[in-house]
Amino acid sequence: MDAPTPGTVIAERYRLTRPLGAGSSAVVWEAQDSSLDRLVAVKLLHGGAAAHPAGREQLRREALALARLSHPRVTTVFDYIEWQDGDGDFQPVLVTELLAGLNLEDRLEQGPLLENDARLACAQLASALEAVHQVGIIHRDLKPGNVMLMSDGVKLLDFGIAQASSDTDARTGLVIGTPSCMAPEQLTGRGALPASDVYALGCILYWSITGRAPFEGETVDDVVKGHLHRLPPPLPTAGLPPQIAGIYRQCLAKDPMERPAAATVAAVLELRGAPAEIPGAVRPTANRTMVMQPYDASPPSSLAAQQQPAYMGPRVPQQSVPDDDDGGSYPAQPTFPGPPPPRRYNWIWMLLGALVIAFIAAATTALFMKGSQAEKQTKSAPPPGITAKTTPSGSATAPSGSATSSSGSPTPSTPSSSGPASTASPTADPNANPLAYLEGIRSQIDGFIAQGATVMDPNAGRDLQNSLTDLESSVQKAQQHGMKGGYLRDVQDKTDQLGSQVNDDQGQGLVNDTTASALSGELQNFSDALSNGGGDNGNN
Structure with a gap:
């Protein structure tokens, strides 16, 4: 069988104009459809595939598959013919829409x-x-x-x-x-x-x-x-x-x-x-x-010894859309490890960071205590910290008189409150009470915001708190399902995301190095607790 050339007419209808591309068994041509006056793509077998029954059957199967589909993201098939060339040989021909891209x-x-x-x-x-x-x-x-x-x-x-x-x-x-x-x-x-x-x-x-x-x-x-x-x-x-x-x-x-x-x-x-x-x-x-x-x-x-083995189970039937227990848009995630956690900081830098934070907190407290306490006192108390009482459901509750938003979330304090927001490290056990531990991190962020943009940009701090709220929601959902499987994986993912957000803010100068070090250390502790025990499997 001679190879087709520009000008060859197939089935008295499709005139080949130029080749568009070729693979191991077929070549695709641009062609003019004389019946409908449009350009089309014509796929022809070449070489051994044209003479081999298996090659012809493969092109026929492709035509049948495309003919069963009608979707804007799948190539549209126009025609399939068995063309007899000048040598009397039969050649399968697939005609589809011509794609420009x-x-x-x-x-x-x-x-x-x-x-x-x-x-x-x-x-x-x-x-x-x-x-x-x-x-x-x-x-x-x-x-x-x-x-x-x-x-x-x-x-x-x-x-x-x-x-x-x-x-x-x-x-x-x-x-x-x-x-x-x-x-x-x-x-x-x-x-x-x-x-x-x-x-x-x-x-x-x-x-x-x-x-x-x-x-x-x-x-x-x-x-x-x-x-x-x-x-x-x-x-x-x-x-x-x-x-x-x-x-x-x-x-x-x-x-x-x-x-x-x-x-x-x-x-x-x-x-x-x-x-x-x-x-x-x-x-x-x-x-x-x-x-x-x-x-x-x-x-x-x-x-x-170090890598996950391939799945060795039997063949499974065609899967359908899984049911999501929590009504979300996608199913529980696999339980194999995800991306590495945020980078760890050297313990010496952590110690120096803690000392600097303690010094800043002491200096800020001294400034606020100067002058008349009556003039500086307001009705708002500092945001609830890690020492706040906890409810049976495991979430921290504000001390008496503390301000909360209409949704129940703590309202960040300002420098005009009765005292500076706490920047102390969380003291709750992330295994026993992960929500209370996260509330402690929220209180830390409030304290950093109160110290001004040189410590933490206010907008960056609010973004971190929004991400923290999302993490807390995932923890609550995971607790309802025993802190297992995809729900625990979701908590770990959001913890990693929050750590990456802190690192990004540090790189952009929105959070100073000491503050970023402290927050990253707390998130690392929380991540380690999840890895070691998955938090408390109850809701306490």
């Missing part, structure tokens, strides 16, 4: 996307996957190279190795897909599931934000070992709400049963920001679609 893999060669753009693109991909899974199809080869960035969003491409969710590729004894984005169950030959596409989506989310695949290596084996045995690298959290990092970790769970459905991922990835702008290499082998022998899921001896 840039391949995501090409775009990422130039660097990562902005956080909002990456979030938007992956939210649209999740929506496409939701539609794909609803009609019983598994893509099996989701990767940046199969995503097109366009002026109005993204399009999911290339269903060449897609299969019905009722099929199995485990029986062939071969692994088909792109190693950089393949789930552990695919790599070990147990077959693909809808959850396998969700795993690949998590890889694309990390790739889009960082500019690199989550697991890299010099060889395909190095990449596969990462997927099977290593924890996913933490997603940079700057500029991202905490639920994005949480859903990313869920997507990359080794166990497919712990991954959320595509519909859940689409709900969590908020559609904010504009689509990525369209601007225009030899790529690692692991980034290409491959047919491989299945890998052994057993970790090497050097990794077995």
